[in-house]
Amino acid sequence: MKAKKSISLNNYGIDIWGDGNFFIEDGVVKINNGEKPSLIDIVKKVRSDGGNKGPLLIRFPHLTLKQIDTLYTTFNNSIKSYNYDGTFNAVFPLKVNQFPNFVLPMVEGSKKYNYGLEAGSKAELILAMSYNNIDAPITVNGFKDKEMIILGFIAVKMGYNITITLEGINELDKIIEVYHEFNGEFCPNIGLRVRLHSGGSGVWAKSGGIDSKFGLSSTEILEAYEDLSKNNMLPYLSMIHFHIGSAMTSIMPLKKALKESGHIYAELVTMGASNLKNINIGGGLGIEYSQFHKEKHYSLEEFSNDVVFTLKEITKQKGVKEPNIFTESGRFIAAPSTVLVTPVLELFSSEYELENLKLKDSNEDPTRIDPPLIKELYDLYKSINVKTAREYMHDALEHLESLLTLFSLGYIDLQDRSNGEILTHLIIKKTISLLSVEDYTELVKIEAKIQEKYLLNFSIFQSLPDFWGIDQEFPVMPLTHLDIPATRSATLWDITCDSDGEMPFNPKKPLYLHDVDLKKEEYFLGFFLVGAYQDVLGMKHNLFASPSEVNVVFENGKAVLKDFLPSQNIHDILEDLDYHMFNLQQKLFSKLRDDDLLFTLKKFLKDNGYLKIGMSSQK
Numbered sequence: 259m260k261a262k263k264s265i266s267l268n269n270y271g272i273d274i275w276g277d278g279n280f281f282i283e284d285g286v287v288k289i290n291n292g293e294k295p296s297l298i299d300i301v302k303k304v305r306s307d308g309g310n311k312g313p314l315l316i317r318f319p320h321l322t323l324k325q326i327d328t329l330y331t332t333f334n335n336s337i338k339s340y341n342y343d344g345t346f347n348a349v350f351p352l353k354v355n356q357f358p359n360f361v362l363p364m365v366e367g368s369k370k371y372n373y374g375l376e377a378g379s380k381a382e383l384i385l386a387m388s389y390n391n392i393d394a395p396i397t398v399n400g401f402k403d404k405e406m407i408i409l410g411f412i413a414v415k416m417g418y419n420i421t422i423t424l425e426g427i428n429e430l431d432k433i434i435e436v437y438h439e440f441n442g443e444f445c446p447n448i449g450l451r452v453r454l455h456s457g458g459s460g461v462w463a464k465s466g467g468i469d470s471k472f473g474l475s476s477t478e479i480l481e482a483y484e485d486l487s488k489n490n491m492l493p494y495l496s497m498i499h500f501h502i503g504s505a506m507t508s509i510m511p512l513k514k515a516l517k518e519s520g521h522i523y524a525e526l527v528t529m530g531a532s533n534l535k536n537i538n539i540g541g542g543l544g545i546e547y548s549q550f551h552k553e554k555h556y557s558l559e560e561f562s563n564d565v566v567f568t569l570k571e572i573t574k575q576k577g578v579k580e581p582n583i584f585t586e587s588g589r590f591i592a593a594p595s596t597v598l599v600t601p602v603l604e605l606f607s608s609e610y611e612l613e614n615l616k617l618k619d620s621n622e623d624p625t626r627i628d629p630p631l632i633k634e635l636y637d638l639y640k641s642i643n644v645k646t647a648r649e650y651m652h653d654a655l656e657h658l659e660s661l662l663t664l665f666s667l668g669y670i671d672l673q674d675r676s677n678g679e680i681l682t683h684l685i686i687k688k689t690i691s692l693l694s695v696e697d698y699t700e701l702v703k704i705e706a707k708i709q710e711k712y713l714l715n716f717s718i719f720q721s722l723p724d725f726w727g728i729d730q731e732f733p734v735m736p737l738t739h740l741d742i743p744a745t746r747s748a749t750l751w752d753i754t755c756d757s758d759g760e761m762p763f764n765p766k767k768p769l770y771l772h773d774v775d776l777k778k779e780e781y782f783l784g785f786f787l788v789g790a791y792q793d794v795l796g797m798k799h800n801l802f803a804s805p806s807e808v809n810v811v812f813e814n815g816k817a818v819l820k821d822f823l824p825s826q827n828i829h830d831i832l833e834d835l836d837y838h839m840f841n842l843q844q845k846l847f848s849k850l851r852d853d854d855l856l857f858t859l860k861k862f863l864k865d866n867g868y869l870k871i872g873m874s875s876q877k
């Protein structure tokens with residue numbers, strides 16, 4: 259017999275996107291840390307109280323700290339090997355993930371690096387001023403009004419090392435105004451965001467470039483220099499900043515941006531900006547999301563070497579001091595930290611079982627006879643073997659098509675139609691199991707016709723908004739069954755009532771899952787690398803709230819569950835929409851006279867909206 263050649267044996271690309279954080283052993287996904295627990299064990303522990311049946315976000319603070327450590331170590335190695343004078347510094351851009359379960363362990367664990375925070379709005383700045391490590395830098399980007407600038411002054415008073423970056427020249431007028439209102443006694447550091455001639459790369463390239471929403475033109479930079487100088491504020495000018503966009507797939511645009519901004523830095527220093535010491539290269543470091551082949555074409559080493567080398571060259575050429583390097587990479591730091599686990603509620607074809615087949619018995623009732631096509635389908639089903647599988651399956655699909663037409667014309671009844679659908683699905687299943695043993699490649703050729711639909715207990719809009727919005731891929735794989743070949747080409751459905759809540763089967767990037775009987779066993783899918791941007795961009799479409807979440811912390815090698823946060827309940831979701839809840843409940847409860855039902859209704863209001871389907875709930 260030929261060796262089984264199964265696409266599923268590529269291990270869902272875990273070697274491409276996994277970065278050594280997860281591995282497969284004994285048929286399950288395990289976490290490569292401490293006692294190496296399996297994800298399924300963690301999921302079972304969280305669900306053991308019977309309440310949490312919905313999706314679950316599992317966060318791993320050790321993976322966030324690993325990314326921070328890698329970032330600092332790699333840059334510091336480049337600095338050493340090029341004998342570079344400046345230091346390396348980094349801040350976390352809060353817009354990437356502001357959730358406390360993510361932010362608080364990160365701030366706590368990164369003290370030794372002096373890892374700081376970046377804020378892009380007043381609310382984020384308040385967050386940074388509350389939790390930032392006191393010696394670590396804070397940077398402020400985004401459009402600012404006078405209030406936001408006053409917040410920056412207050413942060414200085416609190417003892418923070420804060421830099422406010424000007425996105426436009428008129429923001430400087432406000433800073434000067436506030437500076438004088440505080441009698442010119444103190445001021446945050448000032449950074450200039452430069453509007454680059456060179457654009458970015460990746461989906462968000464419009465964050466950089468000459469027609470970018472952000473940054474000062476060369477004329478405005480000179481104007482800013484003059485204004486600072488006139489107001490004796492030049493000593494506060496400390497940073498040049500650029501950000502060329504998120505998820506860079508290539509390093510070329512960064513090199514161009516570095517050259518441009520490196521020269522701007524050098525010229526301003528030469529003109530007399532004596533405290534200008536920092537270049538902030540923004541974010542944009544990519545993450546490998548692909549399950550099939552590498553799509554990110556550079557390593558962090560190349561990236562850091564390029565930054566250090568380019569800055570060294572420019573400053574040598576212009577005879578100025580080598581600047582400290584700042585980065586604001588967010589996706590790179592946050593994405594690996596979080597796994598979204600979704601229970602599979604249903605397989606679409608599960609209703610098409612043999613036990614539901616009700617062929618007509620002409621012995622009992624001579625007027626009830628199966629149509630010839632049904633008889634033929636039944637013969638195909640009985641006689642199918644490895645040699646005939648492919649041909650019979652095509653025949654079956656054709657027969658079903660004809661039966662559906664006959665039904666629409668009124669020539670066969672609902673029972674016939676049901677029998678036809680059941681028999682066709684049984685033939686498909688038999689074909690898959692026959693071919694997957696003999697010749698998997700043959701199976702792959704016909705996969706588009708024989709997809710299984712998996713209904714998942716989650717909302718794509720809430721939990722993977724970038725899939726919905728910009729077709730961002732996230733690695734997905736089952737948590738169990740990984741020692742069994744996956745034979746079903748899969749389309750994923752979420753539980754929203756929206757036809758966009760679907761991840762269709764893509765023959766170019768096929769997803770194969772297992773044929774499971776959910777009455778007998780549970781089946782969970784994990785979506786990986788979801789720690790960046792998804793949580794806060796997620797929307798409450800159909801009023802599904804953010805999933806329950808938990809931190810997995812390793813203490814002496816043991817995985818401990820911490821900071822469990824249940825998904826928001828229905829009462830609170832409605833309150834968030836500004837319904838007056840007292841009023842709503844009065845209207846709701848006053849219509850019901852039955853105390854038991856009233857009790858049930860009140861209980862439901864205190865629960866989240868995800869579906870409670872699953873094996874233990876049937877007990």
Ligand SMILES: *Cc1c(COP(=O)(O)O)cnc(C)c1O
Nearest residue numbers: 501504505541542586587588589
């Ligand atoms: C969004 C943003 C970042 C983070 O970008 P990533 O691609 O997540 O690294 C950094 N700096 C600024 C100014 C940003 O707007």
